[in-house]
Amino acid sequence: MRSSPPLWPWLLLPLVVLLLPGDARRLLLDLLGGITLALLLLPLIGGGLAFLAWRVLRSRLRTCGACGLTSLGGGSLCPACGTPYSTDGAPAELSDARNATINVEAVDVSDDPKSGTPGNSAPPAR
Numbered sequence: 001m002r003s004s005p006p007l008w009p010w011l012l013l014p015l016v017v018l019l020l021p022g023d024a025r026r027l028l029l030d031l032l033g034g035i036t037l038a039l040l041l042l043p044l045i046g047g048g049l050a051f052l053a054w055r056v057l058r059s060r061l062r063t064c065g066a067c068g069l070t071s072l073g074g075g076s077l078c079p080a081c082g083t084p085y086s087t088d089g090a091p092a093e094l095s096d097a098r099n100a101t102i103n104v105e106a107v108d109v110s111d112d113p114k115s116g117t118p119g120n121s122a123p124p125a126r
């Protein structure tokens with residue numbers, strides 16, 4: 001089991017600070033205040049910068065109206081399909097996938113004479 005660090009140096013710290021002469025006490029208090037302020041403010045500043053960077057990145061993303069690819073490129077054509085982006089800068093409206101029709105053509109490969117391997121439904125004729 002890992003033992004916790006001793007607590008008595010932290011309890012003696014205010015006493016040491018109070019016993020120090022004026023300039024050293026002031027310097028130590030300023031140093032502790034600065035460290036505390038930096039530890040509290042750095043996550044807030046970092047979070048704010050990350051939020052601003054995310055907003056800038058989102059404003060530069062463009063979505064192709066033809067294929068739906070979202071890209072960050074600076075060109076005027078979609079890198080996937082070559083369709084020009086819309087000039088107004090707004091993201092193009094994508095078609096609703098629920099109403100899309102997909103044409104599926106079923107091909108029976110078991111009776112294909114070119115394949116050479118007869119399927120279960122075609123017994124060999126003699």
Ligand SMILES: [Zn+2]
Nearest residue numbers: 064067078081
């Ligand atoms: Zn595209």
